Amino acid sequence: MSPEADEPSCLSRHQSYRKHSPHKPSSYLISKLRKYEDLHRQCGPGTKSYKRAIRKLTKLDRVDRDHSSSEEYCKYVIWLPANGLGNRMISIASTFLFALLTERVLLLHQRPDMEDLFCEPFPNSSWVLPVDKFPLQKEFWDEKDRHSHSIGSLMQKGNSSAARNESSRGQASSYLFVNVNHGRYDGDNVFYCDRGQASIEKIPWLIMLSDQYYAPAFFVMKRFEKEVIKMFPEKQTVFHHLGRYLFHPSNQAWGLIKRFYRAYLEKADQRIGLQIRVFNPKTVPFQTVMDQILKCSSKENNILPKLDDAKPVGTSQSGNGTSSKAILAVSLYSEYYEHIKNMYWTKPTVEGDVIGVYQPSHEEYQKFGDNMHNMKAWAEISLLSTCDVLVTSAWSTFGYVAQGLGGLKPWILHKANDQNVPNPACVEDLSMEPCFHFPPTCDCDTDEKVDAGALVPYLRHCKDLNWGVKLVE
Secondary structure, three states: OOOOOOOOOOHHHOOOOOOOOOOOOOHHHHHHHHHHHHHHHHHOOOOHHHHHHHHHHHHOOEEEOOOOOOOOOOOEEEEEOOOOHHHHHHHHHHHHHHHHHHOOEEEEOOOHHHOOOEOOOOOOOOOEOOHHHOOOOOHHHOHHHHHHOEHHHHHHOOOOHHHHHHHHOOEEEOEEEEEOOOOOOHHHHHHHOHHHHHHHOOOOEEEEEOOOOOHHHHHHOOOOHHHHHHHOOOHHHHHHHHHHHHOOEOHHHHHHHHHHHHHHHOOOOEEEEEEEOOOOOOOOOHHHHHHHHHHHHHHHOOOOOOEOOOOOOOOOOOOOOOOEEEEEEEEOOOHHHHHHHHHHHHOOEOOOOEEEEEOOOOOOOOOOOOHHHHHHHHHHHHHHOOOOEEEEEOOOHHHHHHHHHHOOOOEEEOOOOOOOOOOOOEEEOOOOOOOEOOOOOEOOOOOOEOOHHHOOOOEEEOOOOOOOEEEOO
């Protein structure tokens, strides 16, 4: 955190309930962050450099590739939102890492449903793109324009006579789209190749559309590998450090977090987080998911306190030498919370623990475009990150963010697709890093298929998605 960060504008920077992280950021990463803050202050919205870059963008849609004049100019990467809050946060962190590696300024196209979720991370500057004054806002969502101005299109046209003539005149497009979303335009996968990065190095404005945690790709790109390893010698801490640096709850969001934590979680000796995401509620019954949760957290592992079925229902807890445990249930639905709460209300535990079961909200379905829905989601992610142990759902980026911010290696519930409880019900994750769901599958030099999980020892296939990869130690 920058020493310039002031407390009144962002209370959560100075009042966090998370445990102190045992993972120390490298001195090189700290120096890169301080250098980036200077760059953002110099080039961010409202500065002379930003206004000059906008004028160049609106003038001719052309830039001087060599830029031989003594006037320095700034380069930018604009992040576009896609899908839910978890997807957005992991893709923002990835895009920020890209900005660090390429000395670009990160700007967020912040839609109304993301307003006032996060504090501004960079001192004395904003990371929010002033969309109303940005000339390309219509092009952002025009799929045809995105394809025609994409990195894949640029590379495909690279050998044409028109492209060679343009290159000889020292001209290139002033902006390009990069689509590495999960429903991606495959031609843009050249972004993960050194030749693709070389082709966009001089382009002032890159517009990034992604809902993926694509940070692991930089660890296997020759262009960035040494630099990113120097920044993160402990490779499983990329999101942990960048997430804790970037994502501080706004004062409004912090009020939700603080009131719930102090009322229900603060005095517990242990906090257990259950993050329950059901992707197909119509095909996977409630009882199947509930049985899976209990099999994972009670029968297969000692996560939830065991019930003593031999004692009479009316037996009370002794209260002598017992511990208190708070179970935080986070789900769109209330049924799981109600079932677990009733379990510990009607039966004593074997160890005589004092159990509290709590759920902050139950929205019933994911509400896209709703600011308060995202505010509650962000509060629940933050509360999960304060837990001592975490059980999460497979494929859930919501859970990925909580485990990364909390520095937790969770137990992952295997994805159920029918009425049968998976066996085993869950598995311990390899690291606290999010999973990169759709890594590139072709070798950059040969175009032959490649197994991204077998390239380097510190990149392994995810436990919850066997074609995805994640960073490990």
